[in-house]
Amino acid sequence: MVHALEIIWELxxxxxxxxxxxxxxxxxxxxxxxxxERRLLGYLQESDDFIEYHQASEALQAVILRGLFQVExxxxxxxxxxxxxxxxxxDYLKKEWKDAILVPEIIAQAEALWRxxxxxxxxxxxxxDGMTLLRPERK
Amino acid sequence: MPILLDxxxxxxxxxxxxxxxxxxxxVLEIGCGDGRLTWRYAAEARRxxxxxxxxxxLERALANRPVxxxxxxxxxxxxxxxxxxxxxxxxxxxxxxxx
Numbered sequence: 001m002v003h004a005l006e007i008i009w010e011l012x013x014x015x016x017x018x019x020x021x022x023x024x025x026x027x028x029x030x031x032x033x034x035x036x037e038r039r040l041l042g043y044l045q046e047s048d049d050f051i052e053y054h055q056a057s058e059a060l061q062a063v064i065l066r067g068l069f070q071v072e073x074x075x076x077x078x079x080x081x082x083x084x085x086x087x088x089x090x091d092y093l094k095k096e097w098k099d100a101i102l103v104p105e106i107i108a109q110a111e112a113l114w115r116x117x118x119x120x121x122x123x124x125x126x127x128x129d130g131m132t133l134l135r136p137e138r139k
Numbered sequence: 140m141p142i143l144l145d146x147x148x149x150x151x152x153x154x155x156x157x158x159x160x161x162x163x164x165x166v167l168e169i170g171c172g173d174g175r176l177t178w179r180y181a182a183e184a185r186r187x188x189x190x191x192x193x194x195x196x197l198e199r200a201l202a203n204r205p206v207x208x209x210x211x212x213x214x215x216x217x218x219x220x221x222x223x224x225x226x227x228x229x230x231x232x233x234x235x236x237x238x
Contacts, residue, residue, distance in 0.1 A: 001238055004218055008167075008218070008234070012232055016229055016231060017231050018233075018234065019154070019158055019231060019232070019234070020233075020234040021176075021233070060238070077153040079150055082142070082146060083141065083142050084141055088142060129236075131153050133157045
């Protein structure tokens with residue numbers, strides 16, 4: 001990861017910028033939402049326990065400490081995935097988020113709530129991500 | 140609506156909050172995937188080089204190219220190989236969930 005940041009430093013124009021986007025590493029929330037409420041069903045896990053996101057943060061810190069980059073600004077945002085059925089969410093995770101683990105208890109809870117009569121429902125995954133704008137240092 | 144990603148566009152708003160002016164900029168996006176984020180910022184850029192090691196996702200990006208985005212070039216490459224043959228310098232590099 002540090003090597004990738006060194007390569008990017010070389011590829012940037014003198015007044016260029018690096019913008020890094022990566023998940024915070026906090027387990028994403030699994031939510032059932034209807035017109036009136038968001039009900040937290042539990043948390044998504046990843047097979048590697050989110051370690052690569054923490055490693056990404058550490059790599060950024062390492063190049064900042066070495067004086068390759070300086071943080072210009074940073075922010076956090078909520079990234080959400082919306083599915084119109086429980087199976088659609090399970091299928092999406094299987095295909096696109098391969099290291100995600102949605103435990104059977106959460107799926108069962110979601111399906112039970114889904115069967116209740118009431119307003120239109122959707123499944124949501126809500127993840128907090130970080131975005132950092134960095135300026136390359138040229139000494 | 141089987142699946143929607145970031146329908147509130149919070150990612151795009153955060154990006155434009157940190158880097159508001161893409162006008163005339165030469166952008167490198169690393170880990171562009173299917174172009175989901177690319178299409179949201181690329182309109183104003185002068186040129187975008189978008190790289191990803193996954194050919195299936197790049198195929199989806201190319202299939203979804205909007206009209207008027209011919210200045211976006213997708214390449215099947217990892218960062219190291221791309222850098223080895225690239226002389227150009229970029230105004231902005233975006234690590235799109237790929238560090």
